[in-house]
Amino acid sequence: MDHLIADFLHELQVERGLAENTLKGYAQDLKTFQAFLQTRSIATVSAVDQLVILDFLATEKAAGRARNTMTRMVTTLRRFFKYLMQNDQIVADPMAEIKTPKRSHPLPAVLTIAEVDQLLAAPDTHDKYGIRDRTILEVLYATGLRVSELVHLKLADLHLEMGLIQTIGKGNKERIIPIGDVAIDWIDRYLQTSRPQLLKDRHSEWLFLNHHGAGLSRQSVWIKIQRYVAAAGIKKHVTPHTLRHSFATHILENGADLRIVQELLGHSDISTTQIYTHISKKRLTSVYNQTHPRA
Template sequence: MDDIVKDYLHYLVIERGLSENTVKSYRQDIVELVRYLKQQGITDFKDVDPKTILDYMKYMHDNGKARNSVIRFVSSMKKFFKFLIRYHYVINNPMIKVDTPKQANYLPDVLSTQEVDDLLATPDTTDKYGIRDRAILEVMYATGLRVSELVHLKMDNLHLEMGFIQTIGKGDKERIIPIGSEAIKWINNYISNSRSLLLKRRHCDYLFLNAHGGGLSRQSIWQKIKKYVAIAGIKKRVTPHTLRHSFATHILENGADLRVVQELLGHSDISTTQIYTHISHEHLTKAFDKYHPHA
């Protein structure tokens, strides 16, 4: 089974041309399934039937996997078993009889504008790392970049004099994003006073650097945000994506058109963006309940 998985991942990269992050996601789903199958004494994908898949989905649920993770797993397996059928690794496709669970009614956590201000003010900007981290937080909130887009942001993606940056998002789609004066100020501060010290006379195209002069990882960004959230005393569960959610929600609440938000976030389908209208409506309801005398 391990060799078949390798063949499939190779197929995703070479024939499908999928991004590194997408392939990692598929790999995680399949590797976890294979581990489960081996625990059940199943060593061949030919022996996987619909009951096996349903039992594994129950196992995922019982072990605390989110509904959306289970939905992603089913989608991954439908594609994987189509590959196995196409290349004659299996005869029967167990996923034909497995329905995709309904999407969870999930509203992501969003920071208030005051919480954002508190978070942005947390890094110690008297040293090179604090200046870098303040610039990172400012850029994330000002642009709504995904963390994967942030860590791959390069110096030549910056067009600060014209007030925008370039990025390559999901599906290798390029988009142009306006960036505000506050984020520009902190990027320039970082480039002038911090980046060269981190670079240590080496060469690196990436904008944001680690202590060794190389690019930052997604995990390191997550750890930094976790640290600053704790220092700021914010009690919500905050991830790098929370700043993206907050960016979208705040500009929508301040009158931006949903189509504009879709373009800024790089969503190919506006239905993905519509979750932010639900968040905005929830915000309005809370405001009504708080301020209307007859609420």
Template sequence: MLPAEMEDYLRDVQIDRGLSKNTITAYHQDLLTFTKFLEKKHKKLQDVDHLLVLTFLNELRSLGRANSSVARMVTTLRKCFAYLKKEGMVAHDPMQTIKPPKKAQHLPAVLTVEEVDTLLDLPDVTKPLGLRNKALLELMYATGLRVSELVGLTLADLHLDLALIQTIGKGDKERIIPVGEVAIDWLKRYLRDSRPFLLKGQKSDQIFLNDHGRSLSRQGVWQIIKKLVEQAGIKKDVSPHTLRHSFATHILENGADLRIVQELLGHSDISTTQIYTHISKGRLTQVYDEFHPRA
């Protein structure tokens, strides 16, 4: 259980800043981990100084936490203690001299076009769940949707006559995304032939349903993709986000402008999108080495 001061902080950021449920959950988990550390050390929030924070961060590293995880923890604690200091709940801010570890640049796994084709051809579209999986995968690859955006889609978000869908992304930002004909065709087939069967007489506005007629979860999508990747014999570390990475990489390799890709992915900062230029350059090097006679 969090101290009352930290609960106040989470309520404040949720109401005033309008952060997403996933972000608030991540903050809560980080603060809970820190609270358990303080309880083990028999310390209160008011006792925390920068040396105690450094001890905590070193403990996280000794437990095998990645640099990115430790960096996120530093960010969470920095924002929380800034709030506590401003509100007079602590006398000083111990995070002012704490710097987060540098994040190692991690290039995400990307599927080749051939691997994507193999994956998308696997679902058995003669069965309701197979048709759902086919429509789901086609839509993910056609739009670059985050998995949270995908499972949150409702019937009102579809504008298939205009070849568009709308979604609410990070920071509650709405964006409109074009959808290709192939994905539209499979989505229409799923809505007509499979979704009514999965509903089992229930009512739901959610597009993608599980076999109990309820909204498909993010974990459910992960399990679907994991199973299909194994069937396809793909040895890469593939997650639902991999189709998003592949979408961005493939359209960049085919000449799309980086700003357009930024809009399609819903990135607030183009520096986030620029990681895909590194992947594309890697592909250029691979092609050069393979086909140039003197490479």
């Protein structure tokens, strides 16, 4: 199966243009499925039928897999076996009668404006790292960028004189995003002070650099944010994506049109953006209950 999986992932990457993180998810799901087949002494994909699929899904569910993980696994297998059918590797699709479980949609954590201010003020801006990290936080909150988009920002992507930055999002889709004056001021300060110190005599096209003068990783940004959340005394579970959620929720609460928010976030489907209207309503109810004398 190794070469079939490799060919399948290659097609998704080259012909479908799927994002790197999505490809990693598919690869992990198929690795898990392949390991399961080995426990059942199944050596070829042609020997996989509907009962094998059901056995695999039952095993994964019994192992405590989350509903969204199960949904993704079914989606992965459905695409994989469809690919095998199209390339004449199997004569019957074992996924044909398998239903995809519905995803759960828990509301994401959102910071209040006061909590955002606390978080942004957490880095010590008296040194090069603090200035860089403050700039990272300001850019994330000002633009709603995904962390993967942030770490791949290049100097050429900045159009600060026009108040814009450009990025490549999921599916290799380019979008142009406005960026506010406060974030622009921090970028300018970082470019004039911290970045030259981090870069030293080297050259790099990346905007945000580590102490070696190379580009930052997603994991390093995640770790930094965890540290600043703790320093700010914020008790919520906060990730880089929390700033994206907060960005979307706050501009919706201040009157932004849902279609505009969809464009800013780079969502291909408006239904993905609509979750933020539910967050706003939830917060509206919370404020009402806390403030109305007869609530």
